[in-house]
Amino acid sequence: MNALHDKHLVRGVDHAAFPTFDPVGTVRFYRDVLGFPVVHSICAAGWGPEKHPDFIHFFFDIGNGDRIAFFYYFGLEPLPGGRGDAYAQFDDDVPEFFLGSRHLALSVESEDSLNEYQRRLDDSEWATEMRVQHETIESIYTHDPNGYIVEITRALRPVTPQEDVDANLTIDALVDVVSRGDASIHALLNRKAELIVERSDDWDTLLAQPEATS
Amino acid sequence: MASVYFLDVPENRPVVEVAERSQQVHVTKNGPYFEISAAEPFEIDRRATGARHAVWYSCVAGIRGFRIAGWDKNSLRFEIQS
Structure with missing residues (x-):
């Protein structure tokens, strides 16, 4: 047993990573529309025992030093399928609530900040699809160019x-x-x-x- | 006596206050929860509470001796569990 065995040690999100088939739209959405700075990228030749394609791994700052990251694989075609996002495709019989359950929510500190992101989205081709007051948070939602659901949210009051x-x-x-x-x-x-x-x-x-x- | 529990947060207080108007219920505090006790069925009307739907559909913390007989956008009904 060491001194850290019962401590809660993690400090938030280093990065959450997703594949993309649309790096141009992804950069426009996160960097140009939302204003998230590009903070890191890796340009890598494919290697290893699998036939790994050459790829770019690129990162945007989402606040607090946390990052959202994407993989773009050169020459890889979008996977076949009907509904879903760049990572997961689903048949018509999968209900919409299930598709909507996986998403990334970013936090802002104030109503003004939330309004500002809504304005940026509404001025782009990825307009806010929904604005909702939940139990203790208020959120806006859209789908990014890859079909991933992005939520931006503010606390209506502190958690007790x-x-x-x-x-x-x-x-x-x-x-x-x-x-x-x-x-x-x-x-x-x-x-x-x-x-x-x-x-x-x-x-x-x-x-x-x-x-x-x- | 059967009981329903609501967490004591600002959003839930109007729900408890409306429930308390029913003659047949008795409201006490159990730690961070309001405990509403009754020996017979009772109903809460969301419109009287002013609760938005996200609050309304997540306001119940626990039920003991009751069953939820109906929970739609305006009505939450508790009946004694048989």
């Missing part, structure tokens, strides 16, 4: 300690009901109520030391 406690309780309940083969929202809410009662004597401790920040 009780929400971290509730989130941990929800996840404990989820693991319990799915593990026992009883996956439904009703089973989950019943299990959560049991956990609320079980932990009723420990609220002071739980709220003082939320698990999410340990």
Whole structure:
């Protein structure tokens, strides 16, 4: 056991990487429309045991020193398929909510900042498709040139300690009901109520030391 | 007595306040949760709460002894679990 064994050590996103078949559109969208600086790129000849194509790996700054990155493979044709994005293609029978569930959300600090990104998108060919106030955040959405869903969001208020406690309780309940083969929202809410009662004597401790920040 | 739990966050308070108007419910606090207890069915009307839909459809934290008999854009109904 070392001194770091129970520490939460990661510091955010170094980079999230996606393939692209449209590097021109990708650069226009992220650099020219959104104004994300290019901060790194690797130009590499294909090599190795597989027939790896020559490629460019390029990065945009998404704030905080975090980055979004793309791979463009020279000579690689888009994969066959109907719906989806540059990475994943789906048949018509896959529901839209499922396609929309995978996305990247970037954060901004204020309503003014969110409005500014909406303006930049709306002045481009990738106009804002939706603006929604969720439970505690407000978000705008569009699809980038590769079909990836990009969300930009602001917090409507700070997250409170009780929400971290509730989130941990929800996840404990989820693991319990799915593990026992009883996956439904009703089973989950019943299990959560049991956990609320079980932990009723420990609220002071739980709220003082939320698990999410340990 | 059956119970429904709502997390105490600003968005949920109007939901709890509207529920509390029902004569048959009793509201207490259990740590970070409001605990609404009742011996009979009750209903909450979203329009009276002013809750937007994202809040409305995620406001329930737990249910004990109740079942959710209906949850649509304007009505959330709890019945005693048989």
